[in-house]
Amino acid sequence: MKPALFLAGILLCAIAPWIIPNSQVLLTIALSKGLAVLGVIVLLQAGQVSFGHALFYAIAAYGTAFLGKYFGGGELFLAMAIGTISAALAGLLVGLFVVRYRHIFFGMLNLSVSMIFFSILEKFYFITGGSDGLRVERPSVLGIAMERGPFEVVLFYVALVCAVLAMILIHRFLSSPLGNHLRAIKSNEVRLEYLGVSPRLVLLKGYIVSAALCGLGGSLMAVTLGVVTPEYAWWVRSGEFVFIAILGGSGSVGGAFVGALVYEGVRTYASAFAADVWQLILGGVLLVVILFAPKGLIGFIKQRKASNLRPRSSKSAAGEALSK
Amino acid sequence: MTDQVMMDVQGLEIRFGGVVAAAGINFQIYEGRNLAIIGPNGAGKTTFLNMCTGYLKPHAGKIIYEGEDVAGIGPRKLVKKGVARAFQIPQLFAEHSVRENILMAVAAASGYEAPLTRLEDISGASEADRILEMLKCSNLAERPVQELPEGQRKLIDIGVALALKPRLLFLDEPTSGVASTEKFAILEIIAEALEEENVTSVFVEHDEGIVERFADEVAVWNRGEVLYRGTPQDILTHPDVIRDVMGGHV
Structure with missing residues (x-):
């Protein structure tokens, strides 16, 4: 993505709550989901689709809820740090097992672990609140307790800064030798072995980064919504992340956030104006994207820009010259 | 000998x-x-x-x-x-360019895994150019490997192996x-x-x-x-x- 376009996108997002009324929470939700989708995109670079990354999203969300429950609301940045680190540690544990597998087995094993955690959240109701979940206390920000309104403003900008930093860092990560080795898993694991590189170790590192991003998104989401339920770990949530990655474009870090913003926008307005058929509308949007922009919205934008920049063919130029 | x-x-x-x-x-x-x-x-x-x-x-x-x-x-x-190896069917990273294929081997050989340094900025990047020049493939550096004919793919496969020293x-x-x-x-x-x-x-x-x-x-x-x-x-x-x-x- 061009720096100017990137900066314009950030600026537009930063001023959006002042232009579109009541969009602040919606944008915060989209940015939080975008972070989790970015985690899924990291794994897609290696050609692996996880249908269970809601696990890390939920671990961080419950971690944030517990912090608030036992430490009087807690501190926003501490909650985010704890959520991210706990998700990364869970990523290490689960990753040690799942990176041994590829493709459908990788996807399904992630799904299984996520659903085991979902069941634990449902059954251990005396700790987790069961299907009712837990209320997330509003944390202080750098020691300052805030009312709901100002807190939501701060939270939106914190989410925006997190999203921008994550995009920059993940873009650099994917351009690094490790990131390139991660992408190489998709095309040739045999050669990778013959370079002296362990594909499993590379995938594990990618998996931990991916889990940490989901964790950061989960923490922000828990604080934004003020409640956590087992639904955070439900397989539909994991599918939603994959859906958004395809919608936005899995080949670029920006795709995660463009996809999340479009997804949340369509979902919110479709459910407001067509409550009974909003899933149908979402499905239709994805079908259109797959048919006309197989590389996602970001891929479509890049393609359009490239076709505009391409010099006219000699044939058409010659035709113009002759017609003069 | x-x-x-x-x-x-x-x-x-x-x-x-x-x-x-x-x-x-x-x-x-x-x-x-x-x-x-x-x-x-x-x-x-x-x-x-x-x-x-x-x-x-x-x-x-x-x-x-x-x-x-x-x-x-x-x-x-x-x-x-x-001990390195080149293959009968060249084993290259299809989504990467010729230079990136060699650079990835250089990075692997030097154990250079700083997570935020770009592949083209690693300390041994000039080694990739030297190898491509030695194999008379400098003009192919930016081309995707999947576009190359078999003979050139074979050379790049050997170049990848040589980058491992x-x-x-x-x-x-x-x-x-x-x-x-x-x-x-x-x-x-x-x-x-x-x-x-x-x-x-x-x-x-x-x-x-x-x-x-x-x-x-x-x-x-x-x-x-x-x-x-x-x-x-x-x-x-x-x-x-x-x-x-x-x-x-x-």
């Missing part, structure tokens, strides 16, 4: 069901000698390469390299010890799939690069002309056994080799 044994293979055995692909092979690879392995299809040549480069674990026997039995230790550890390089049919008019030119580039990098090579080859021109030594394989070993002149004029291996012609 020296008489220093680089890799000492002792009693190497492997079977695939009832097929014996290596029947107690005893064999030495000498430092500085380019060794060609010839033999009919199914003779066990590639299986031998697969065992020597850690891809297959032999059922019995030892592969002594630098005083250590390396049989079955896996390609990753062998690469770190200086090996002492011993196994080449599986380096000219197969290459137009007959280009074979000698490509082998000439490879031979110069191996000499410049001071790499000992073992290559499987079917073309007698190539073997005669580029090998210091030839070993004849059949049914998982080494039948003959000697200079190209001795082996390629040996009546039994002409009859059994080369189909009665030279």
Whole structure:
């Protein structure tokens, strides 16, 4: 993505709550989901689709809820740090097992672990609140307790800064030798072995980064919504992340956030104006994207820009010259 | 050329069901000698390469390299010890450019894994350009490898292996799939690069002309056994080799 376009996108997002009324929470939700989708995109670079990354999203969300429950609301940045680190540690544990597998087995094993955690959240109701979940206390920000309104403003900008930093860092990560080795898993694991590189170790590192991003998104989401339920770990949530990655474009870090913003926008307005058929509308949007922009919205934008920049063919130029 | 044994293979055995692909092979690879392995299809040549480069674990026997039995230790550890490989079908990263393929090998060889340094900014980046220049492929640097013809893909595959700074390089049919008019030119580039990098090579080859021109030594394989070993002149004029291996012609 061009720096100017990137900066314009950030600026537009930063001023959006002042232009579109009541969009602040919606944008915060989209940015939080975008972070989790970015985690899924990291794994897609290696050609692996996880249908269970809601696990890390939920671990961080419950971690944030517990912090608030036992430490009087807690501190926003501490909650985010704890959520991210706990998700990364869970990523290490689960990753040690799942990176041994590829493709459908990788996807399904992630799904299984996520659903085991979902069941634990449902059954251990005396700790987790069961299907009712837990209320997330509003944390202080750098020691300052805030009312709901100002807190939501701060939270939106914190989410925006997190999203921008994550995009920059993940873009650099994917351009690094490790990131390139991660992408190489998709095309040739045999050669990778013959370079002296362990594909499993590379995938594990990618998996931990991916889990940490989901964790950061989960923490922000828990604080934004003020409640956590087992639904955070439900397989539909994991599918939603994959859906958004395809919608936005899995080949670029920006795709995660463009996809999340479009997804949340369509979902919110479709459910407001067509409550009974909003899933149908979402499905239709994805079908259109797959048919006309197989590389996602970001891929479509890049393609359009490239076709505009391409010099006219000699044939058409010659035709113009002759017609003069 | 020296008489220093680089890799000492002792009693190497492997079977695939009832097929014996290596029947107690005893064999030495000498430092500085380019060794060609010839033999009919199914003779066990590639299986031998697969065992020597850690891809297959032999059922019995030892592969002594630098005083250590390396049989079955896996390609990753062998690469770190200086044993690399190029493949019959080039094994490249299809989504990357030629230069990126070499750079990834340079990065792997130097163990450089700083997570936020771009691949093109790693300290050994100039090494990739040197290798491409040595292989006369500098003009291909930015092209995606999947767009290249087979001969150039073979060269890049060898370039990737050379970027790992090996002492011993196994080449599986380096000219197969290459137009007959280009074979000698490509082998000439490879031979110069191996000499410049001071790499000992073992290559499987079917073309007698190539073997005669580029090998210091030839070993004849059949049914998982080494039948003959000697200079190209001795082996390629040996009546039994002409009859059994080369189909009665030279």
